[in-house]
Amino acid sequence: MKVTVIGAGAVGATCADNIALKELCNELVLLDIKEGIAEGKAQDMMQTATLLGFDTKITGSTNDYSKTAGSDVVVITSGLPRKPGMTREELIGVNTGIVKTVCENVLKHSPNAIIIVISNPMDTMTYLALQSTNLPKHRIIGMGGTLDSARFKYQLSQHLGCSPADLNAVVVGGHGDTTMIPLIRHATWNSTPVSRYLSTEQQEKIVKDTMVGGATLTALIGTSAWYAPGAAGAALVESILRDEKKLFTCCVSLEGEYGQKDICLGVPVIIGKNGWERILDFDLNESEKAAFQKSADAVRSMNDVLKTL
Numbered sequence: 001m002k003v004t005v006i007g008a009g010a011v012g013a014t015c016a017d018n019i020a021l022k023e024l025c026n027e028l029v030l031l032d033i034k035e036g037i038a039e040g041k042a043q044d045m046m047q048t049a050t051l052l053g054f055d056t057k058i059t060g061s062t063n064d065y066s067k068t069a070g071s072d073v074v075v076i077t078s079g080l081p082r083k084p085g086m087t088r089e090e091l092i093g094v095n096t097g098i099v100k101t102v103c104e105n106v107l108k109h110s111p112n113a114i115i116i117v118i119s120n121p122m123d124t125m126t127y128l129a130l131q132s133t134n135l136p137k138h139r140i141i142g143m144g145g146t147l148d149s150a151r152f153k154y155q156l157s158q159h160l161g162c163s164p165a166d167l168n169a170v171v172v173g174g175h176g177d178t179t180m181i182p183l184i185r186h187a188t189w190n191s192t193p194v195s196r197y198l199s200t201e202q203q204e205k206i207v208k209d210t211m212v213g214g215a216t217l218t219a220l221i222g223t224s225a226w227y228a229p230g231a232a233g234a235a236l237v238e239s240i241l242r243d244e245k246k247l248f249t250c251c252v253s254l255e256g257e258y259g260q261k262d263i264c265l266g267v268p269v270i271i272g273k274n275g276w277e278r279i280l281d282f283d284l285n286e287s288e289k290a291a292f293q294k295s296a297d298a299v300r301s302m303n304d305v306l307k308t309l
């Protein structure tokens with residue numbers, strides 16, 4: 001198995017490191033446009049192989065896509081990260097050009113690859129990848145909801161004093177601070193609704209803190225986060241390459257599901273060897289449906305910006 005990670009910055013390198021540690025593939029390529037950075041980080045990671053005990057062979061490449069040939073999965077992290085006070089949406093201008101070119105180059109050498117999009121604004125970049133490549137929809141996966149759901153579980157676990165691993169909780173909708181929808185009504189702690197253990201005020205705080213989870217970290221660190229985004233990308237790669245059929249929230253092309261068409265948006269999906277394999281139909285109530293529609297409207301107006309670029 002072969003995996004390529006495009007962008008050897010904070011998120012790309014962390015994602016690659018996780019993939020290697022889990023030995024998800026025998027060949028892993030890190031590619032960046034900036035001279036030497038991918039080669040350097042690949043060597044640095046390879047020097048941990050004997051210490052951490054993995055066999056994955058990691059190589060770096062400065063924009064030479066022939067090195068990525070025959071990849072089964074390609075993770076796209078290239079692009080500008082957020083700075084404090086910026087929204088993910090403000091990255092659209094510069095990241096559109098990057099993601100489009102990257103997709104073209106990737107597919108020249110790996111026509112059968114499944115593509116995972118991490119670059120922001122992620123919902124629009126996923127839609128762009130789908131439109132510009134014309135690939136079968138199951139092969140384009142936006143990572144956002146996987147990260148947001150992990151952040152949701154983190155917030156829940158802090159209030160419940162429990163292991164996040166015992167929680168089932170998903171965030172659907174867009175990957176923006178105001179477009180994501182943490183579905184707290186559906187969240188369970190070992191099959192029991194979390195609402196049984198949390199006051200209304202606590203639930204509201206958990207939802208709010210989840211929604212601004214990325215911005216909170218950007219304010220603290222001075223740039224956007226990378227450990228959880230990188231790990232979320234690697235978890236999707238794992239479910240694909242091991243055909244785990246795990247449930248994640250991912251940004252995928254909707255053709256009538258959840259009442260939406262001609263848009264990529266976060267919904268619960270099964271991830272396996274074919275990419276995203278099916279969408280799970282959660283039973284949304286009227287206010288959740290309204291929130292989903294509002295989220296779709298916001299993402300759609302962001303997608304419209306693509307036409308002007």
Ligand code: APR
Pocket residue numbers: 006007008009010011012031032033034037077078079080081082091095098101102118119120121224225226229
């Ligand atoms: N081809 C390949 N690599 C590129 C290209 C390109 N056309 N353009 C930029 N890059 C590389 C940069 O050289 C840089 O090394 O992408 C990398 C991005 O890394 P960082 O600046 O560290 O950003 P990071 O924090 O990793 O975030 C990357 O993920 O979470 C999102 O919002 C975030 O869109 C951002 C992306």
